[in-house]
Amino acid sequence: MKNLNDEISKITNYRFKNNAILEEALTHPSLNKRNSKNQTENYERLEFLGDSILSMIVSAILFKLFPEEREGALAKRKTDLVCGNTIAKVAKEIKLGDFIIMNNSERCNGGKCNLKNLENSLEALIGAIYIDGGFKNVERFVTQYWKKLAKDMLSPPQDSKTSLQEWTQKNKLPLPEYELAKQTGPAHNPEFTISVCIENYGKVSACASSKKGAEQKAAELMLEKINNGEESNLT
Structure with missing residues (x-):
């Protein structure tokens, strides 16, 4: 099996110093792995963190790209850019599903293509990059994929x-x-x-x-x- 850190570094342009946190970010809750403190090690905690980090970075991208727009228009753009479908779209683009670690039942039920799994694991990966490498590295990764999406949005979408x-x-x-x-x-x-x-x-x-x-x-x-x-x- 190819080295997970090597493969992930190709799609994130970031190499993890701590392999354990990378594995945690890609571990689906179906495995219910536990550490020495009897705490579940899966991507749920990192997903929580990554969700907030993604929202902050996307907000900054929009603030710089559209200096003339008011808060309401910027909020509509952000809502679309950080919604589950958009996150899953980026996850599919980088083929993140190939690296999600899950049990056989989840895999057989299409877990690697499940949009919610893709969304959650990408948010967790964002959180893991922040913990392992700091804000500059995670900002670089998010900007690489979301800035183009923001530029392609000709007008604020109406949900x-x-x-x-x-x-x-x-x-x-x-x-x-x-x-x-x-x-x-x-x-x-x-x-x-x-x-x-x-x-x-x-x-x-x-x-x-x-x-x-x-x-x-x-x-x-x-x-x-x-x-x-x-x-x-x-x-």
Whole structure:
């Protein structure tokens, strides 16, 4: 088997001094490995750290790239750039799934291609680079992939939840109501079903690996339902 540090250094342009923290960043919770203090060694703690570091660095990138934009527009750009789908997209680009360490059951169920696993492991890797090499190294890695994504974003995106809320306000209707319909799957890989209800338009539901993701999908489906209803009224 090729040396993990050698392979990861090719995609991060950073070589870890501490191999243990690199392995921790790439260890899926399905393994439930424990250290001498009986603490679980997987990527969850580093993922928590990496999420905040990524958000900070992306905010700085946007602040410099768009000096004329107000806070609201910058916030919309950041939300899109640090969402699960974008993080997973970068993880797929660098083929990070090939290096995630997991048990046979998770692997056989497509764990190396699972978008949530890719998102979590990349956030953990970001956290690990920060711990092992400091801010300059992790900033260099994040900038390498996210600056181009930021430059390619011609205008601030409008997320589905915001669009749906603005539509209800424009039409003098009560604000959308989101409700957790059910949660399934194991703790390390859950699936949430969220429903959203709009007066006169009923309820729609959507599933995702996070509550925020499911809410966005439900809002998107509701907007489609509203648009289809309005088109039907015109014919």
